[in-house]
Structures are given as structure tokens and as C-alpha cells.
Amino acid sequence: MAGLSPRVQRTRRGRYRLRLPAQERELLRTLPPQLRDLLGTDDPALGRLFPPAYRDDPERQAEYESLVSPELSRERLDAVSVMERTIDATDLSGEEMTAWLGAINDLRLVLGIRLEVTEELYEQGMPEDDPRSPAFAVFAYLGWLEEQIVEAMASGLPEGGQDSAEG
Amino acid sequence: MGTTEAPAEVERPAGREDTEIDRPWVVTVWNDPINLMSYVTYVFQKLFGYPRARAHRLMMQVHTEGRSDVASGTQDRCEYWCSRLHAHGLWATMRRD
Numbered sequence: 718m719a720g721l722s723p724r725v726q727r728t729r730r731g732r733y734r735l736r737l738p739a740q741e742r743e744l745l746r747t748l749p750p751q752l753r754d755l756l757g758t759d760d761p762a763l764g765r766l767f768p769p770a771y772r773d774d775p776e777r778q779a780e781y782e783s784l785v786s787p788e789l790s791r792e793r794l795d796a797v798s799v800m801e802r803t804i805d806a807t808d809l810s811g812e813e814m815t816a817w818l819g820a821i822n823d824l825r826l827v828l829g830i831r832l833e834v835t836e837e838l839y840e841q842g843m844p845e846d847d848p849r850s851p852a853f854a855v856f857a858y859l860g861w862l863e864e865q866i867v868e869a870m871a872s873g874l875p876e877g878g879q880d881s882a883e884g
Numbered sequence: 885m886g887t888t889e890a891p892a893e894v895e896r897p898a899g900r901e902d903t904e905i906d907r908p909w910v911v912t913v914w915n916d917p918i919n920l921m922s923y924v925t926y927v928f929q930k931l932f933g934y935p936r937a938r939a940h941r942l943m944m945q946v947h948t949e950g951r952s953d954v955a956s957g958t959q960d961r962c963e964y965w966c967s968r969l970h971a972h973g974l975w976a977t978m979r980r981d
Contacts, residue, residue: 829918878935
């Protein structure tokens with residue numbers, strides 16, 4: 718997909734310009750509802766979206782899960798709703814772009830788990846006759862789009878940072 | 885992914901209480917084959933306020949060594965960091981140092 722025009726650009730005012738061809742929008746449009754449906758289930762792929770914080774302490778983990786999981790679910794559903802609402806937009810606020818990034822990353826995680834993606838597979842691609850090939854194409858496309866969203870959003874971060882996570 | 889390591893034994897002066905301050909908690913991010921390297925760097929910058937170079941270094945450590953300790957502090961603070969990392973789809977765990 719090299720040589721294609723950039724899909725996402727950050728403006729000087731901190732907004733995001735989305736230039737998506739119609740067929741890409743049509744594909745993207747189908748995805749948020751699938752993520753919403755999945756979030757209401759106990760599908761094993763969701764384990765990747767809600768991993769344990771305490772690996773060796775079931776009691777603390779149960780407490781963490783009861784505190785955190787409902788909030789994480791709500792945030793994920795909110796991001797899905799924002800992406801659906803703005804699916805035809807060409808101009809997004811920072812908040813809306815953040816929601817797209819979150820929903821797209823969640824979709825990649827779920828697809829990646831289902832496809833049993835490995836680093837080798839990601840580099841080499843999948844044979845066209847593999848039955849997983851169409852889903853892998855969606856996965857690869859989402860990765861390509863996400864790279865551009867991340868690049869655009871990272872350009873809006875302060876270079877020096879604030880070092881707030883220690884002490 | 886690697887196996888779980890036993891927490892390192894830390895020598896403590898005799899007679900002191902085992903407090904949160906003595907043994908802070910540490911948040912570890914583990915490698916996974918799905919998250920983009922650029923995305924992981926971005927999340928470290930955004931959540932922790934780390935400069936880009938430092939966020940990139942931590943991401944590379946996750947990628948090449950399989951894990952990296954990205955933040956430390958009280959249990960509450962580390963639970964908060966874990967939950968934010970989980971909200972961003974990163975594979976984070978916490979342990980007492």
C-alpha cells in the first residue's frame with residue numbers, strides 16, 4: 718500500500734483531517750458494530766482486552782477485575798459509538814481521533830487473537846488460498862491505518878515529556 | 885512469552901515494618917505480537933509523560949527482551965497505571981518489587 722496519499726493529518730489547530738476512499742469507509746463502517754456485539758459476550762478473544770493485572774494472586778485479581786472491568790467496557794463502548802457517529806467525517810477533534818484509535822486497536826487485538834497472528838506471519842503475510850486470508854487483509858489494513866493515526870497523534874505530543882510515572 | 889520470574893529477594897534492615905514504602909509496586913508491560921511498535925511508544929508517552937526517546941527505549945525493551953518495567957509506586961498508583969494500559973490494549977501486570 719506504499720505510495721498512497723496520507724489518510725490522516727494533524728492540522729495546526731490540533732484537529733485531524735481524514736481522507737478515506739469510499740471503499741475503506743464502507744469496510745470501516747462494518748467494524749464498530751461487530752466490536753460492540755462482541756463486548757457483550759464472554760468470547761475468549763476478549764481476554765486480550767481485559768488481561769489480569771495480578772498474575773499470581775487470584776484474590777487481588779478478582780478485586781481488580783470487579784473495580785476496573787466495567788469502566789474499561791464502558792470506555793470501549795463509548796469509543797465504538799464515537800467511531801460510528803463520525804464514520805463519514807473528514808474532520809475530527811482530538812477526542813474523536815482518540816476514540817477511533819482505541820476502537821481500531823481493539824479490533825486489531827481481537828482479529829489478531831482469532832487469526833493467531835505471530836510476528837513472522839505479520840512480516841510474511843498469508844497465502845491467498847488460506848481461508849483466513851480475507852480477515853488477515855482487514856487486520857493488515859487496520860494496522861496500516863493505525864500507523865498513520867499514531868504518527869499524526871504523536872506529532873501533537875510534547876517531545877520532552879513530563880516524567881510523571883515515578884516516585 | 886516468557887515464564888513468570890520469581891520476585892527478587894530484597895534484603896531489609898532487621899526490625900523494620902514491611903510497609904508499602906519499603907516495597908513499592910512495579911508495573912510490567914509484556915511483549916505481544918499484535919500491538920504496533922509505534923502505538924506502544926505513543927501510549928508510553930501519552931500515559932506516563934515520558935519523553936519520546938525514553939518511551940521508544942522502553943518499547944524496544946518490551947520488543948526485544950519480552951518485557952519492561954515501565955512504572956513504579958504504591959499499589960493504588962500501579963493499579964491505576966495497569967488499568968490505563970489495559971484500556972489501551974497493552975498487556976500489563978503488576979507485582980511487588
